[in-house]
Amino acid sequence: MSPSHTEVWLSRSLWLLASSAVALLLLIFLFLINESRLAVVDAHWLRFFNSPGWFPSAGQFNLWPMLLATVLATVGALALAVPMGLAAALFVSFFAPAPLATTFRRLLMLLAGIPSVVYGLWGLTVLVPLITRVAPPGASLLAAMLILAVMILPTVALTSEAALRTVPVNYWRGGQALGLSAQAILLKIALPAARTGIVAGVLLATTRALGETMAVLMVAGNVVQVPGSIFDSVRVLTANIALEMAYATDAHRASLYVSSLMLTLVVVAIVLLGRRLEAKQ
Amino acid sequence: MTAWRSLASRRYSDHVLGALVWLSAAIIAGFFVWLLADMASQGLERVSWDFLTTEPERSGRRGGIAPMLVSTLVVLAITFVVAVPLGLATAIWLSEFTRANSPSAAAIRFSLDVLAGVPSIVYGLFGSAFFCVWLGLGYSLLAGGLTLACMVLPILIRTSEAGLAAVPDDWRQGAAALGLTRWAALRYLLLPAAAPALTAGLMLGIGRALAETAVLLFTSGYVDRMPASWLDSGRVLAVHIFDLSMNVTGGDQAAYGTALVLLALLLVVNGLAIALSDRWLARRITHA
Amino acid sequence: MNTPLDSATSYTVSELRQQAACCVPQAHLAIHNLSVRYGSKTVLNGVSLAIQRGCITALIGPSGCGKTSFLSSLNRLVDMVPSCAVNGSILLDGEEILTPKTDVLMLRRRIGMIFQRPNPFPLSIRRNLDMPLQEHGFKDKADRERRIEQALRDVGLWQEVSDRLDAPALGLSGGQQQRLCIARALVLEPEILLMDEPCSALDPISSGVVEDLILRLGGRYTVVIVTHNLAQARRIANYTAFFWTQNHVGQLIEFGACEQLFEAPVDALTAAYINGIRG
Numbered sequence: 001m002s003p004s005h006t007e008v009w010l011s012r013s014l015w016l017l018a019s020s021a022v023a024l025l026l027l028i029f030l031f032l033i034n035e036s037r038l039a040v041v042d043a044h045w046l047r048f049f050n051s052p053g054w055f056p057s058a059g060q061f062n063l064w065p066m067l068l069a070t071v072l073a074t075v076g077a078l079a080l081a082v083p084m085g086l087a088a089a090l091f092v093s094f095f096a097p098a099p100l101a102t103t104f105r106r107l108l109m110l111l112a113g114i115p116s117v118v119y120g121l122w123g124l125t126v127l128v129p130l131i132t133r134v135a136p137p138g139a140s141l142l143a144a145m146l147i148l149a150v151m152i153l154p155t156v157a158l159t160s161e162a163a164l165r166t167v168p169v170n171y172w173r174g175g176q177a178l179g180l181s182a183q184a185i186l187l188k189i190a191l192p193a194a195r196t197g198i199v200a201g202v203l204l205a206t207t208r209a210l211g212e213t214m215a216v217l218m219v220a221g222n223v224v225q226v227p228g229s230i231f232d233s234v235r236v237l238t239a240n241i242a243l244e245m246a247y248a249t250d251a252h253r254a255s256l257y258v259s260s261l262m263l264t265l266v267v268v269a270i271v272l273l274g275r276r277l278e279a280k281q
Numbered sequence: 282m283t284a285w286r287s288l289a290s291r292r293y294s295d296h297v298l299g300a301l302v303w304l305s306a307a308i309i310a311g312f313f314v315w316l317l318a319d320m321a322s323q324g325l326e327r328v329s330w331d332f333l334t335t336e337p338e339r340s341g342r343r344g345g346i347a348p349m350l351v352s353t354l355v356v357l358a359i360t361f362v363v364a365v366p367l368g369l370a371t372a373i374w375l376s377e378f379t380r381a382n383s384p385s386a387a388a389i390r391f392s393l394d395v396l397a398g399v400p401s402i403v404y405g406l407f408g409s410a411f412f413c414v415w416l417g418l419g420y421s422l423l424a425g426g427l428t429l430a431c432m433v434l435p436i437l438i439r440t441s442e443a444g445l446a447a448v449p450d451d452w453r454q455g456a457a458a459l460g461l462t463r464w465a466a467l468r469y470l471l472l473p474a475a476a477p478a479l480t481a482g483l484m485l486g487i488g489r490a491l492a493e494t495a496v497l498l499f500t501s502g503y504v505d506r507m508p509a510s511w512l513d514s515g516r517v518l519a520v521h522i523f524d525l526s527m528n529v530t531g532g533d534q535a536a537y538g539t540a541l542v543l544l545a546l547l548l549v550v551n552g553l554a555i556a557l558s559d560r561w562l563a564r565r566i567t568h569a
Numbered sequence: 570m571n572t573p574l575d576s577a578t579s580y581t582v583s584e585l586r587q588q589a590a591c592c593v594p595q596a597h598l599a600i601h602n603l604s605v606r607y608g609s610k611t612v613l614n615g616v617s618l619a620i621q622r623g624c625i626t627a628l629i630g631p632s633g634c635g636k637t638s639f640l641s642s643l644n645r646l647v648d649m650v651p652s653c654a655v656n657g658s659i660l661l662d663g664e665e666i667l668t669p670k671t672d673v674l675m676l677r678r679r680i681g682m683i684f685q686r687p688n689p690f691p692l693s694i695r696r697n698l699d700m701p702l703q704e705h706g707f708k709d710k711a712d713r714e715r716r717i718e719q720a721l722r723d724v725g726l727w728q729e730v731s732d733r734l735d736a737p738a739l740g741l742s743g744g745q746q747q748r749l750c751i752a753r754a755l756v757l758e759p760e761i762l763l764m765d766e767p768c769s770a771l772d773p774i775s776s777g778v779v780e781d782l783i784l785r786l787g788g789r790y791t792v793v794i795v796t797h798n799l800a801q802a803r804r805i806a807n808y809t810a811f812f813w814t815q816n817h818v819g820q821l822i823e824f825g826a827c828e829q830l831f832e833a834p835v836d837a838l839t840a841a842y843i844n845g846i847r848g
Contacts, residue, residue, distance in 0.1 A: 010464055014374035018389055021371055021438070024431055025392040028399070028407045035410060087305035095302050104306060106555065107313060113551050115492030117519045118320075118540045121526045125533055126319055150312065183294045204398075211400025213495045218527060238402045242495055245406065260403045267398040275394070380651040451688035458646055458684075459701045459753065460677030469700055470690055 032261045038254035048258065054224045056244070056252040063259060065226045069141065069234035070263075072227065073216065074209040076145030077152055082202055084149075085156030090186060092157075093164045105161065112154035120218030123147045128219055135231040139221035142230040147215045152205035159204065163197020164190060196278060203274045207267050213238040237263060320544070324537025332538060337505055340529050341521065346539055348507040352422060352515030353491070356501060359426025359511065360433060360490050365483065367430075368437030375438070376445040377453075377463055377471070397435035404432045405499035413500055420514040425501030429493060433486040440482025444475040477557045484554030488547055494519040518543045596660075597622040597761060597791045598643060603657035605638045607650060612638050613819040616657075618810055620761070625783065625792040627802035627827070630812030630842070635819025636795045639812075640763050643793065644680040645673050678705060681754030685766040687746035689738035689753070694730055697738045697749060698756045705757060720756040724748040724782055744775020748782065762786060764794040768801070780805060799843065803831055811839050 039048075039061070051060035088108065092101045123143060132138030171193050175185040191198070221233025222243065235243075237259045245256055335345035371389070379386040408428025418424040448471050456466040472479075502514030505521070516524070522539050525532035598620035605613040613635035620626050628636045641647040642655050645666065659666050666676055690697050698717045707713050721727040726748050730741075738749055747767060754762060764783070768776040784805050786792055796802050802809055809831070810824040823830060823839045834840045 006464060007462055011374075011378050014370050014378055015385070017367055017370040018374040019385070020367060021389050021396070021434065022392045024434070025396055027411070028396075028403070031407055031410050032403070035406075084305045084309070087302045088309055091302045091306040095299060096306070104310070107310060109555070110548070110551060111309075111313060113488045113492070113547050114316075115494070115519055115522075115543060115547075117492070117494045117522045118544065121522055121533075121536055121540055122316055122319060124526055125323070153309070181295050183298045186298065207398035207400075211398070211402065213400065213402045214523060218523075238400055238495075241402050241406070242498070245409075245499065257406065260400075260406055263400055264403055267400070268395050271391075271394045271398055275391075382651065449688075451684070451686060452690060454646070454649070454684065455688040455690065455750070457649060458644065458677060458682035459757065460674040461701060461704050462674065465700075465704045469692070469696075474691060 029264075032257055032264065035257040036254055036261050038251055039258045040254075048255070054240075056248065056255070059251065061252075061255045063237070063255075063262075065224050066235055066237045066240055066259070067262075068226055069144075069220075070210065070236040070238070072141060073144040073148055073220070073234070073236055074206060076141070076230070077148035077209050078202070078206065080145065080149035081153040081156050081205060085153050085201075085205075086160055086191070086198070088153070088157035089160035089164055090191075092161050094186060094190075105158075108154045108157050111150075112158065116151060116212060116215040117218075119147055119151055120215035123215060123219040131231070137221060137231075137233055139219055139233055140231045141220065141227050141234045143219040143221075144216045144234065144236070145230070147219050148209045148212060151212065151215060152209050155205045155208060156198075156201050159201025160194065160198045163194035163201070166197065167193045199277055200274055203270055207270055210263060210266060211238060213242050217242055320537055320541055323534060324539075324541045327534055327538030328541055333542065336507065337521075337535075340532070341505065341525050341535050342529060342531055346518065346521060346542065348505060349516055349518045349521045349539070350542075352501070352508055353517040355422045355508065355511055355515070356426045356429065356497065356517055357487065357490055359423060360429040361483070361487070363427060363430040364433045364437055364486065368434050369441055369479070371434075371438045372441030372445060373467065376442050377467065393435045393438055396431075397439070401432065401493060402495045404428055405496040407431070408496060409499040418512070420500065420502035420504075422501050422508055422511045422513065422515050425497045425515075425517070426511075428496050428500045429490050432493065432496060433490050436486045436489060437482055440485060441475070441479050444478025444482065445471060447478065448474045477560050481554045481558040484550050484557065487550050488554070491543065491547055491550070492519060493517075494523050498523070518546075594619075594624075595622040596620065597662065598793075599658075599660040599663075600643075601658045601660075603639065603642060603655070603659065605635060605642055605647065606654045606656075608652040611818050616819075616821045618821060618824045620791060620793055621808060622791050623788050624807040625787045625794060625805055626808040626810065627806035628793065628795045628810050628812060629797075629799060629802050630819075630822075631814075632797075633819070634812035634814050636812050637765055638819070640682075640765055640793060640795055642667075643761075643763055644677050644682055645671070646677075646682065648673070678757050679759055680761040680763060681757065681759035682763045683747070683750050683754055683765070683767050686770050687743060687750050689741070689746050689749050691737070691739055693735045694738045694741070694749065695734040698753055701753065701757060716756050716758075720752040723755055724752045725778070726752060742775065743771050744778055747771060747775070747779055751779075751782065759790070761791045761793065764792065766795050766797060769797060803827065811836075811842065813838055813842070 048061055048063045051062040053060055053062050054065065088104075092105050092108075096104060123146075124139075127143055127146060128138040128140075130138075131140060131143055167190055172185045172189050175189045180189075216236050217239035220236065220239065222235040222239060223233040224235050224240075225232065227234050241256050241260055244252070248256055332345045333350065334347050336347055337349075338344035375386055375389065405428070408424060408431070412418050412424035412427050413420060416424075418427075452470050452474075453466060456470060497517050497520055501517065501520075503516055503520065503524070504514045505516050505524075508515035518539055522536050522543070525536035525539065529535075596619040600619070601617050603613065603616040604611060616635075616639060628639065630636055638647060641650075643659065647653050647655060655667060657667070661676070661679070665671075690700070692700065695717065698720060699713055702713045702716060707716070718727060718731075721730065726745060729745065730736075738746065741749060747770075751762075751767075767783070768779050771779060780801060783792060783794065787805070787807070794806070806827045808825065809827045811822045811830065811834075812819055813822045814820070823834060823836045825835075830839065831843060834843060
């Protein structure tokens with residue numbers, strides 16, 4: 001085969017393999033939609049919001065309490081993880097002496113790698129009893145928020161730190177030349193200059209928090225109810241799927257697929273949002 | 282990385298900011314130590330050679346985790362035998378064979394971004410519906426490995442593409458000017474130069490695969506005996522931890538022991554990734 | 570006109586002979602009405618000239634006039650730039666090379682290129698030269714070794730590196746690396762050498778050595794060299810082409826024998842550039 005022929009052959013076969021990524025995504029969506037059919041036909045989808053509660057055996061599929069739980073847990077986790085993650089990023093980039101910074105960064109990478117089930121185990125055996133002492137039952141929305149925060153903090157910290165590293169030194173030296181305080185330089189010059197990377201990191205953390213199953217399942221209590229306070233037990237969408245999929249049939253099963261489809265669509269929306277923001281830069 | 286001193290501050294607000302930052306860092310480090318201490322104190326005594334080589338008894342309260350280790354390693358092997366060629370091929374295609382604004386490249390990158398964000402439970406459902414039911418594999422290590430491969434693919438492609446993109450363009454131009462084919466350029470120049478970054482990305486993928494629980498719950502199953510073959514059902518380490526802590530009273534100690542073994546595996550993998558990416562950085566500096 | 574040889578470099582006597590410019594001008598490359606466009610931006614328009622066989626042709630003019638784009642069109646390296654369109658005609662020994670049917674890999678064996686920044690591969694010195702030979706089908710190892718030694722002698726590197734051929738090429742100095750890149754191009758025995766400001770990234774002494782080498786290549790090879798250094802063009806070129814931007818598009822303003830262009834330029838713009846009044 002002449003060199004040009006090999007080139008063409010190589011290019012075509014690589015394209016085929018690369019397209020498998022698109023094919024996979026389409027396949028996933030196809031399966032989800034197919035399995036969800038039963039729950040959506042005949043205006044059954046109204047059940048997702050109109051039913052008195054989530055009682056699958058009685059044909060009642062109100063998703064609202066679980067949706068709310070998912071959103072609250074994620075928002076709470078972000079509220080804790082983003083400020084602390086940014087602080088950790090500032091620590092590594094500006095405040096820590098070099099050897100300490102490297103060690104701390106390695107620490108963050110290790111924390112990022114710890115499996116969710118291990119966090120769940122720790123949450124179940126240490127965190128929940130602690131909360132119980134304050135307000136039973138312990139397995140609660142608060143526990144879910146805290147565990148999620150711990151899990152997404154390394155993501156926020158590492159991506160923000162990477163973003164800060166790309167800010168040109170000139171930017172903040174300019175601030176120094178103007179006699180600005182360190183706080184002004186960091187908060188008003190460095191962080192805003194790195195905001196694309198930081199926002200990307202926060203969006204990534206959001207998708208992780210939304211999709212987290214095991215750790216939340218283990219500490220949140222799994223009662224389907226709209227929480228009255230952060231000490232109430234809740235069940236998030238992902239945990240619901242994990243708990244009930246094994247024995248669900250027909251309409252029940254289809255409803256679970258509907259909730260997973262919803263989650264996936266939210267993730268797609270976040271990815272699109274992220275790209276839109278990046279393109280603006 | 283800039284030393285705090287060079288920011289030359291005297292204002293009160295600076296000290297407040299500094300205090301908050303150091304406090305956050307201390308909390309994070311403190312949490313890590315707390316976590317590690319808890320795990321060590323509760324699980325370390327369980328870990329022994331016997332623990333690693335015997336089968337579990339009484340639902341795991343006694344005995345060891347040998348079947349889980351085997352299942353984990355088999356699933357990992359399947360995952361990477363499938364994901365590495367596919368991932369590398371896609372990364373090479375995206376990096377070397379597409380123009381900056383081609384529509385197919387854009388479609389593939391978009392799909393990858395979405396795939397990377399899809400919750401793992403959805404992969405579990407998909408894997409169960411596609412590999413276990415539609416392809417008829419049932420609850421098996423093979424189905425689990427294939428599903429994990431789907432999950433790990435976006436990470437591998439992203440890190441491999443980044444590694445290839447970091448190779449200087451000068452070499453590509455030089456190779457083209459000499460009339461070398463793109464395959465020759467890849468074989469002798471680009472892939473060897475990107476190898477440390479590619480391996481680091483692989484380690485990252487292994488780390489994520491080891492941590493997965495929900496996916497394998499739905500595809501590889503729950504059975505805690507030694508799997509007979511890759512078509513047999515099996516329980517991986519992460520699923521074992523889950524079962525012991527949630528469903529087995531008095532299983533906490535065994536759960537912590539298993540968690541320590543899993544963490545040790547992850548430490549080895551992470552350590553390799555860090556060492557390789559540091560080497561990659563060092564090479565970039567000397568060859569700049 | 571020739572700078573005395575530095576005692577550190579030594580050239581073999583036999584193969585590479587200094588020759589005067591060829592007496593009967595013969596077009597090696599005939600370029601007619603060439604224009605280069607990146608997307609919607611035209612960088613070069615309506616360029617017609619002939620590159621004479623065995624001669625050194627210098628392309629001069631300020632930055633951004635499309636000189637590099639012109640050079641890259643000659644070996645179709647410009648294809649690597651996304652959304653690039655080349656129109657017009659380039660004939661190599663009478664054969665059109667701007668067609669889709671052209672075997673680009675073979676073309677680039679006949680036309681070699683040296684870049685502004687030396688870009689040796691991150692391999693050993695030997696592998697830098699050996700690998701392209703292998704890829705172009707030279708199977709006999711002894712043959713390849715011979716060609717490698719010849720190329721290194723031609724560029725004056727043999728004495729300096731013959732005892733460390735397996736050392737990394739990136740460990741060489743800037744001037745040595747550029748000469749290695751020239752050797753790498755020469756080892757494939759091209760007919761034409763394209764050079765994009767080959768000395769501009771080098772220190773003055775290395776620059777002098779490379780310039781010497783280029784002079785010696787004339788006669789045996791056809792050389793097209795882009796240079797910002799007018800004195801260098803005067804020193805080494807047989808023909809000179811002067812480029813300038815008009816209406817944000819690069820144009821060829823004047824082309825002619827070197828002495829004629831520098832002593833008695835036809836165009837007022839050329840005269841102004843050469844005398845340092847403009848550009």
